[in-house]
Amino acid sequence: MYQVPRGTSDILPEEQAYWRYVEQKVVNICQLYGYERLDSPVFEDTGLFTRSVGQGTDIVEKEMYTFTDKGGNKLTLRPEGTAPVCRAYLEHGMPNLPQPVKLYYYFIPVFRYERPQAGRYRQHYQFGFEAIGEDDPALDAEVIDMAWQFFLSLGLRHLSLQLNSIGCRQCRPIHLNALKDHYARHTAKLCADCKVRLERNPLRLLDCKKSSCQVVANSAPRSTDYLCPQCGAHFSRLKKYLDLLEIPFTLNHRLVRGLDYYTRTVFEIQPRGAGAQGTLGGGGRYDDLIEELGGKPTPAIGLAAGIERMVLNLKKQAIPVPPLPRPRVFIAHLGNEARDEAIKLASRLRRAGTGIIMATGQRSLKAQLRQANTAATRHAVIIGEQEVKTGTVILRDMANAQQKTVIPADLPGLLG
């Protein structure tokens, strides 16, 4: 028997109510904040991701699904959603539109070759939005507000918003050097992993959970203490706006993100007390990315969120989601002539917009009503030989077992 490839899964009918629920909230929030939908291909030129996400990152180094097609093109199944949006922004002349350009994507599959766990998959689905062409911290606040309101609108509770600023091209290297110096003085206390991080990706040093390393991390220089005047002003205005909006945030000096393109504002939203795979959504500024991809210097900010993790948390928090609409009428029939009538009736009602489940095969009436019961339709319409002769049908109310004989023409009104 075949089974799904590792780290992928089927989204079964009984799961769909959650996904549709999330979709409805996404569409609603995007409409409220004025974002327009953009869909991009599942695969892109490999270079788009190596250049944007960054050569030294885990995503590029060991997680991408990269292949060469028959034309010799190097392609990669997208490992994230921001770079494709930026590519589209440039490719379709959006720099000429009024800025910022606000775009969102929904239900896009993203691919990363990782060791699967609950909440971590090789193919998972993301929702995200991007605002390109504006560096006003009011926009940062709006984006964070939008993310926050979105998760609240799902009904999720006990969320925490982690916030940090990692500076820009000017001030980040200074902080980075201070960080390296600090750690270089404490190498003896570091774990093996951190010694590697020191060389490869110093920002990640702050993330280490080992207690000995945390001691070093606690006393490490903070990015917010090294911000240049512009970045410092940007960050304090953002915090002021968030206070104004009454959005509770936690400053987290260790919040660093795994993609190279982030600058200045970075943030994550997670359930309180979440495990390792807890982050529901995260994002930040990427003021250099558009330029890196060949455009003019263009500031931007965005967020990405994982749908599976939302569904996981909706279930964990026992948040009810509305059931999907289903047919409200079941048609049962006995005998060949009755079946002919049933077929015609089902079609007529459906054309008039009434959802119908039509009995198939030649099962007993008992079996047919059992099926109606499982399908939880409001009514059953029963056509037998008697009814065929008199040109009537039986209309049964499944809730109270009341039934009456009616003529088919009256059904649309009676079914409501």
Add this chain to the structure above:
RNA sequence: GUGAGUGUAGCCCAGCGGUCUAAGGCGCCAGGUUGUGGCCCUGGAGAUCGAGGGUUCAAAUCCCUCCACUCACCCCA
């Protein structure tokens, strides 16, 4: 990529070397009067016990390899 745990019908699971031609519950199918559901009763279908190999007179039960899931690391959504 590293370490650990788990893997029995569609689902939940009992069994942990011979009494297993594998038990139970849910679900599914059918019957319990002649054309009628939900409760109840009865019956039925459905499992090469994750896959492959080995040990043994004997393996769902022990060992090895592989696959998958779960947890931690890592990474992130």
